[in-house]
Amino acid sequence: MGRLSELFDPETVGVVGATDREGAVGRAIVENLRDEFAGTVVPINPNREVVLGLECYPDVTSAPAIDLAVVVVPPDAVIETLREIGEAGTRHVVVITAGFSETGGEGADRERRLREVAEEYDLAVVGPNSLGVMATDVGMNATFGPESALDGSISFMSQSGAFITAVLDWANEQGIGFQDVVSLGNKTVLDETDFVREWGDDPDTDVIIGYLEGIDDGGEFVRTAREVANDTPIVLVKSGRTDAGAQAASSHTGAIAGSERAYEAGLEQAGVIRARSVQELFDYARALSGLPEPETDGVAVVTNAGGPGVLTTDAVGDSTLKMAEFTDETIDALTEAMPEEANVYNPIDAIGDADVDRFGEALDLALADPNVGSAVVVSAPTAVLEYDVLAETIVEKRDDHDKPVVTCLMGGTRARAAEEALREVGVPNYFDPARAVAGLDALARYRTVRERTADAPTEFDVDRERARGILERAAERGTNRLGVESMALLDAYGIPTPEGEIVDDPDRAREVAKAIDGEVVMKIVSPDITHKSDIGGVKVGVEDENVYDAYEDLVSRARNYQPDATILGVQVQEMLDLDASTETIVGMNRDPQFGPLLLFGLGGIFVEILEDTSVRVAPIGETEAREMVDEIQAAPLLRGARGRDPADVDAVVETLQRLSQLVTDFPAILELDVNPLVAGPDGVRAIDLRLTLDTEEL
Known part of the structure; x- marks a missing residue:
């Protein structure tokens, strides 16, 4: 771990604003820490001597040295509190308090001052307006949420604190565990890029996931995530994909939404696997955190039910994967092992009376096929099939072949025990076959991320000073819109342009045209007229004898269209064979x-x-x-x-x-x-x- 190691592995946590008042955030944080944290909890509040049985100190200065400070004081007191923390030598802070840029006006100014203090004391600050942070390795729940996270290898960040509380409640029921959890809040100091970088260096984080409403510095995020994704998969849900969603995001935690097209491009270049929903986020994470990487895109489907087998096949067709074509040897072996009524081609339908042994043999033969990179086991409950025994067989065959296997053991109570047993050994079970395939698809997409090569940008020999002069002269003219009068800018960067010149009188236009072999194209040059063709401001195929009149006509059309437009002249240009x-x-x-x-x-x-x-x-x-x-x-x-x-x-x-x-x-x-x-x-x-x-x- 790097700069943020003490944020996730502190020995002492101080809660500034701790209290024992019922319903207070300061009480909830102390309770969560006191009940689970492996280290020391230090309450800090000048109005208390004891908080929930723990000695309370009046201020940070009088308290024992703390590695992590959790601040839950009124907004007006946050800045001075940060100064005290910085003076005391603590460098890691979580600001729970709201009332900053998300409220606008005075809050935005308060957030600016918070950033200045953080820079002055080199503070690594989460928040403000944060739910808090969790680190399961040390049993630290420094949040005011009602649930703690189960142990796991997924590190999770969210720009919404409410999203974290809902996810943890659901994840605990599903048995999904986490390494670290961070509520980003307003991201005044630490943002998503900092945590991607930190978790990329953490050997205990297998997958990084997140819910984001915006990315503050997209360029830096792309550079960082691209490097991290080579070793650690990153899966994100980005809200605000639609115009309405983007508008909503801009009013929540002060996020400023960039264009969706930019996010698509940036996240793709960064190697981020993008999920469209919370369900996809965790379906992908479960597969990426527990399954080996498939060597090929071929998928085998083994089932005892024709309908679900067809649904699974459709899902494979909708993904980046493909149904594996079995070798002749595999088909012969399956034909010998399966009943005559069974389908031995992919998907393998072992038919409804299949017991565990038949399922196991079919899966064993499929996984042994060199064209199979992964497998989906789909089963409907029957009287001859014991799900808990089937789960053991699936794990055995997976281990024998070291290929990713996901399951779709359909059912409720009957499937629950088997699902839990599979989860404990890293085999995710999904009720819907499409979700099972999506998990495998995420593995294949991540393999593509790891295999890609992103070459460094080529540094061409260009004339930067010439280009700078062209742009500066435009600014001096008081214009911020440039057109063909600045074609020399492209020439300075080695981008070919047709032969020609911009002229400001018809006689010069005729001279330039004569020097060009063949007919020419003539265009009005005006930064104020964008769509020249719409006003007849372009003439194609002009012969030498007509250049003079064409010049006069172009200028006249421009004047009539927009009398106050700045006319810089007419471009005379060689005509290309389009x-x-x-x-x-x-x-x-x-x-x-x-x-x-x-x-x-x-x-x-x-x-x-x-x-x-x-x-x-x-x-x-x-x-x-x-x-x-x-x-x-x-x-x-x-x-x-x-x-x-x-x-x-x-x-x-x-x-x-x-x-x-x-x-x-x-x-x-x-x-x-x-x-x-x-x-x-x-x-x-x-x-x-x-x-x-x-x-x-x-």
Whole structure:
């Protein structure tokens, strides 16, 4: 364990605000600690001499040295209390008290001062507005919740304290145990990234799970979680997926919801397995904390009931797994061992009169098959089948083959004892076959996380100073929106652009056009006119003799459309052969939590209609850039579908990486669209550019 070791393994816990008053939070915390904690509990309250039979001290200074301070004093007293704790040398604090940023106004200011004191004394603070923390290794329940956690290997964090109390009540009934439990509260000092990092270093934590309403620093979370997930699976429920949910989250514990697309991309890049519900969260956690990793995606289903067997097969089809194809040797062995009426192909239906021996033999033969990575045992209760004996047989066969096995022993009282016996040896039982398959699917998804390679972003040789000058000159002009007048920005980062120039008189336009081989494209250049095509601000296929008149017409159209618009001139540009190319879009939107969110997809006029795009959080390396290209439905167009010449995909991949470097180097760029980026057999060309700046960041 690292910096937070004393938070989860203290020898002495002080409760500042302890009391014996009935119904008080300070009493509940002392009771929970007194009844279970292996160390010393120190109540602190100037108005008490004894609290629940324990000697009480008037302040932190007069109390014995404490490793962890739990603060439950009125909001106005919290800041001074933290100073006293810091002066006394304690470095780990849990602030239970509410009344901070979640209340706005004065509370937000109070939280700012709390953060300043924590920084001054280097305090590791959980909260404020926290239910508390638990550490089962030392029997520490430093919360005011009604339930303590059972021992286990799952470490659990939640941005909602109420969620923790509900989960613990349910988990205790299900026999699910935990290593550590943390109520994050307002996350003023310690946040989800700190605990992912800490539990990633903890050999006693097999799985990290959490309920989050928002992630404060998405970029740091992605970097940390990506490293941790190589050895420790991370499963999260993130609320606020819908617009309505995001709005609700922003009013709860002060969370600011970023875009759902950014969360999807960021958590995927971080190697986090995302659950859509609380049920999935724990179904995944149970599988990941107790089962070995499957070597293949092939699943064998062994059942005594045709209907549940079909349901299980459907569930496998809906997952990332597949039904295993048995070898001829396995089918021959099953044919010899099973009754004639049985189905020896996957799923194996041992039929309704199957006893434990027949079940065991079928499972043994299935697990021995090299195409089988895992198995689901599905059973309906019958008079000839004893579930407790079946459970012993399942464990025996699992141990013989060292492959993950989950069960679906359907029933109530009859299944309960067997379920408990299976749970004790790490075999999760689910009533619903789909949930059993989902548990195995989580194992396979985590194997993919461990096998992936995330290469470091390529550092291209670019002209940063030239790019900086372009952006600064735009800011000096008092504009935060740039268009094709800033195409040199792309050139500075090695992104190819067509031959051409922006001119401010028709004679110069004619000169530039003559220097370009063939017909040209002409566009009005104005940061105030976004959709140039809509006003006739683009002319395609202009011949030399028509350039002068085209220039005059473009300027006239722009003036008539928006008299107060700033007109910087007209862009004269070589015309590309679009028939032999594919129009794509590369872009970026700076997300409040995750930072630069890169986008790639089919471009031109189709981007808003088809919405065929992929996203990643920058910076990205070559592997992730290539994945972005491969993920869109239109990817076959780039690879030469229906007789088309394939586009230079490597050039597209490089452009994505160069754009990633550009927006990472310049946080002042809030939004950027290169649309279209024309991808042809001989490379790419950026035809148009729009971007928005935060001029104060320059």
